[in-house]
Amino acid sequence: MGLRTLATLIVLIAMMLLLACASNPTHLPPLRSSATIDLQRYMGAWHVIGRIDYFGERGDFASEDVYSLDKDGNVDTVYRYRKGFDANSPVKTLKSVGLVQPESGNAYWRIRFFGLFKADYLILEVADDYTWALIGQPSRKLGWIFGREAVMPDALYAQLLDKMRGYGYDTSKLLRVAQVPEQVGKPGFHE
Template sequence: MDKKQSLLALSAIAIGTAAYNILKPVKSNVAVVDDLDLDRYMGVWHEVARLDFFWEKDLTDVTATYTKLSNGKIQVINRGFDQKSKKWKQRIGKAKPLGDPKDGALKVSFFGPIYAGYNIVHIDEDYKYALIFGSNTDYMWILSRDVDVPENIKQKYVQYASRSGYATQKLVWTKHEQ
C-alpha cells in the first residue's frame, strides 16, 4: 500500500469513527443509581458473573480495577486468566460519566474513540456488590469486592436483570482459582 492509499484508508477510518460517535452516541436507557460516589466506586472489583462475549471468552479470575485520573477520566484495567492459553490477559481502557457524576451512567472505551455504555443499576450501601448493564441486553456483569457473594445478593441481581430483559440463563459464573 503506497502513501496515498494509506492516507485514504486512515481518512476513511477517521470519518467513519466520527460519524459513528455523532450518529450513535452512548445513551443510558436504563434506570441507573442516582447517588453514586465515584471515589468509593474506585478500586478492584471481582467479576462474579457475566454475559459472555469475545474478549472474556474462557477467562477466569476476572477483575476490573478503576482508578480516577487527574483529568477527570477513569482508568479501567480488566484482567483475567485465559484457560486455553494459560496466560493472563489484560485490557486497559478509559471511562467517564455521561453527565452528572452522581448518576451511574458512564461510558467506557477500550477501542480509542469508540465508547459503550456502562450503567451501574444497583450498588449496595457499603459498595461491596454492583450490578452493571451495558448499552444493550448483550452485556451484563455482577461485581463484588470479594470473590464470595451471598446467595441472596446473586438472586436479587439475577432476578432484576431477568425482569429487565436480560438472558440470565446464559450467565457465566466466573471462577476464581488463581
C-alpha cells in the same frame, strides 16, 4: 438500479429489521439508571462474578476491573484476567478509560478502548456498602454482576440475579465466572 439489486436491498433491509427485533425480544425501552454513585467509593478492584457471554471476555477466568480516577475525573480501568488457572495461564491486562457522563449521577460512562472504540457502561445498582454492583448497557445485550470479594455466596448471587431480572435481563444468559480453581466445572459457571 436493477431489479436484482433492488430485491437484494429489500432482503437485506428485512433481515436487519428482523435482527433488530430479535435483539430486544421483550421490546423494553432502553435501560436507564437512577443510581447515584460515589466515585471515590466505587474505585478499586471489582471481581467479575457473573456476565453475559460475549467475544471480549469469553474464556476468561479470575477476571476483574480495577478502577482509579485520573486528574480529569475520568476512570482509568485495568481489566485483569487469565485463560486458566495453570502455570501456563499468566495474568493478562487490557486498559481502557471511562468517561463519566454529565448529569448521570456518575452512573453512566462511555468506555473508550484503544482510543478508538466506545461502549456504554451503566451502573444499575450498588450495595450501600459498595460490596456488589450490577452493571448493564442500555440495550441489555451485556450485563455484569460485580463483587469486591472473589467468591460470592450462592444466596447473594441468586438475589442479584433477581435484581437483574427486574431490570429486564434474561438471566439465563448470565454465566458465573470462576474466580478460584475450585469453581471450575461447577454448575452455572462458564467453561
